[in-house]
Amino acid sequence: MAKHLWLLRHGEAVPHGSRPDFDRELTPKGERQARTAGSALARAGVEFDACYTSPKVRARDTARLACEQLGVDFEETPPLEDGFDAADARELLLAHDDGAHVLAVGHEPDFSAVVHELTGGRIDFKKGGVAAVKLAGAPALVVLLRPAELESMAG
Numbered sequence: 001m002a003k004h005l006w007l008l009r010h011g012e013a014v015p016h017g018s019r020p021d022f023d024r025e026l027t028p029k030g031e032r033q034a035r036t037a038g039s040a041l042a043r044a045g046v047e048f049d050a051c052y053t054s055p056k057v058r059a060r061d062t063a064r065l066a067c068e069q070l071g072v073d074f075e076e077t078p079p080l081e082d083g084f085d086a087a088d089a090r091e092l093l094l095a096h097d098d099g100a101h102v103l104a105v106g107h108e109p110d111f112s113a114v115v116h117e118l119t120g121g122r123i124d125f126k127k128g129g130v131a132a133v134k135l136a137g138a139p140a141l142v143v144l145l146r147p148a149e150l151e152s153m154a155g
């Protein structure tokens with residue numbers, strides 16, 4: 001069975017320059033996006049084996065809020081902070097059995113670059129959006145969900 005890497009881009013955060021980049025927190029809209037993503041994935045029946053997040057405040061808070069809806073714990077992992085690439089993604093998946101669904105919470109432009117490196121596809125990854133890549137044989141983009149689509153799914 002294939003492993004699936006699910007990517008959740010952090011929700012909307014306070015503007016650049018308002019505080020140090022590491023400490024930028026989610027706006028109320030970003031908090032809603034995070035909860036909505038978690039609710040939508042839970043309603044879709046996705047069961048995650050693990051969740052990893054960037055240690056940056058906006059990503060960590062997105063992971064916390066989404067994981068509350070998903071019933072899974074999250075773990076901070078430094079490669080998601082900056083420069084996350086396909087090799088890092090494969091490394092995250094190594095610890096998991098075939099059929100695993102692993103959620104990573106992080107940033108752009110890293111996530112769209114990972115999708116491109118793994119599948120050859122180019123995507124427009126919105127804040128609070130989700131993408132899933134199947135890694136078996138030829139990796140493939142399984143789903144790309146914008147925040148509005150996640151909101152519809154969450155109900």
